[in-house]
Amino acid sequence: MKQLLFILLFGLSIFSFGQTNLVSNSGFDILSQCPYSSGQINFAPSWFQPIRQVSSSDLYNSCNGGGYSTPLNIVGHQIPYSDSGYSGIILYAPLFVSFKNYREYIEAYLISPLKKEYTYCVEFHVSLADTTNYAISSIGVHFSTDSLLIDSFPYLINVSPQIQNDSLTTISDKENWTKISGNFIAIGGERFLTIGNFFDDTQTIKNSTRVSNYPNNDYAYYYIDNVSVYACDSPLVEEPQDSTFIFIPNVFSPNQDGENDLWEVIANKVNSLNVKVFNRWGEQVYIFNSKNLQSDTSSTHSVTYNPAWDGYTPTGKPVPEGTYFYIVQYTLPSGETKVEKGNLTLIR
């Protein structure tokens, strides 16, 4: 039995999600070179500082042996949450500098873009630097489709963080790591994450008095370690559990704007699936065959397949706009083979 459903269904899809941390070098432990001064977060591959001037988003690693080492360094003593390194930034500095809203951030490129309507679980760990005089609560993460890069004032990045430390209590623990976590539903296409304080000085939740009194250290400086982003849930839609259906979109727009960038076939409860796409000259530009999958359980179980074409040829070339022709062949749990043929339109 075949049903056409015009809603996106994922559910049991074997391609949908897994426990892959989308943050590479999540513990700041892999180095391109050993940090020896301030502002060298970019020595930890996949990480960089969005504010390109003056700002000093720091990297610490035991390889340094001096002020940028672990566990002992210029702002205190802290054993890494993982391995040998961590990052450190100023999140609030009311008196430290002569201008307001001084901020530092760290930013990372995600391994793959976030998927529309998927729920992502985000987690990272912070510890207040020992020689810091202020503690705050306003620490969060912002996800963006493009990188956040700022060349000059203001240093404050005024965007809404999707993940925000929800406690009104300031994070003042200088001994242990405090976990900040939360989840959110992606718009789709988010490719960067930025960690920091996205609120101005007046809106920043902070302690009213100094937590310590070090000369010249009137700022809130936090160590950061182990950042993770996982797809923790698929879209909340009802899924029929006992029927085979095939959904084949007839249009998509692979222009990396996060909307319909993939041509995604959904084949629910089938024993095998074979998808081919041809251009107007009959040349094959995409193929999916469940029999080529290691995890294929065809002819023993009916499963959900969700192959997705990104608009590139097998050799990695983008195909032009236009009309393409597909052939989708699948096997029902009964063993009967079905074929669907039709056109799809590619818009860039």
Ligand SMILES: [Ca+2]
């Ligand atoms: Ca680490």
Ligand SMILES: [Ca+2]
């Ligand atoms: Ca400490």
